[in-house]
Amino acid sequence: MRLIIGNKRYSSWSLRPWLALAHHDIPFEEILIPLYRDGSKEAILRHSPSGKVPTLIDGETTVWDSLAILEYLAERFPDLALWPRDPARRALARSISAEMHSGFIGLRNELPMDLDPPDPGGAHSDATEADIARVTAIWRQCREAAGTEGAFLFGAFGAADCMYAPVAVRFDRYGVPLDPVCRAYADEILGLPAMRRWVEAGMAEPWVLTF
Known part of the structure; x- marks a missing residue:
């Protein structure tokens, strides 16, 4: 591969x-x-x-x-069960993944993916605040349903977590305040050994975009 x-x-x-x-x-x-x-x-x-x-x-x-x-x-x-095996939970996982795939334009524009953003602070537009609220609502819904099955959106790490991993990075790098449930979930994503390897490699890259 x-x-x-x-x-x-x-x-x-x-x-x-x-x-x-x-x-x-x-x-x-x-x-x-x-x-x-x-x-x-x-x-x-x-x-x-x-x-x-x-x-x-x-x-x-x-x-x-x-x-x-x-x-x-x-x-x-x-x-690997990247999608939940239960049909109802699998449908939910695919729905929130597709929502991330096609939406959240305010969040993408105002908090672009950057492991070291030049201006991490500042106020957000209403559209971006609405996107943040929607993402955190999704996280709370999934985590509350998963309960003690695991630390990720559907218990075990899966495709939906991959779709939302860059958002966890954005929230961390731009200092977006999170409630305890969402903070704990974001920390689980950021603490993955593979995620740490990605961040370490990204921070060592010589290419810096100026726009």
Whole structure:
């Protein structure tokens, strides 16, 4: 398996499938292409028909888009149970993952993925505050339902956690206040050994985007 990703400091979409692979110790080759540089698009197009990262190449199979890769991994490695086995909980996990995939524009624009944001403070717009409130409501709903089954959204670590991991990073780096339930969940994500490896590597990258 090969996973083509962008800068670890900035690429939230790359983090999602990378975390699924790394957390579960699935062997893969990482190919990192720095974004927004001369030749970046051409380099990505050599691997991905969309010209975007991430892209997973597994033999003759190429999968692009974070959520599509997570779905592929769930089918490729069913024993990992990346989605909950219970149909109702699986439907909820897929719903909140799709919601993250397609929404939260205010949050994305005002709190962009950056492991070392130049201006982490400041007030947020109403749209971003609404996004923060919605994310934390999702986290509370899932954690309360999971109870003592585990520390993640559906108990065991899964695809939904991968989808929300970059948000945990954003909340931490931008100093977003969290209630105890959400703080505990974010800390679990940030404390994963694979997550720590990603952050350490991202902070050591030489490429800094100025926009």
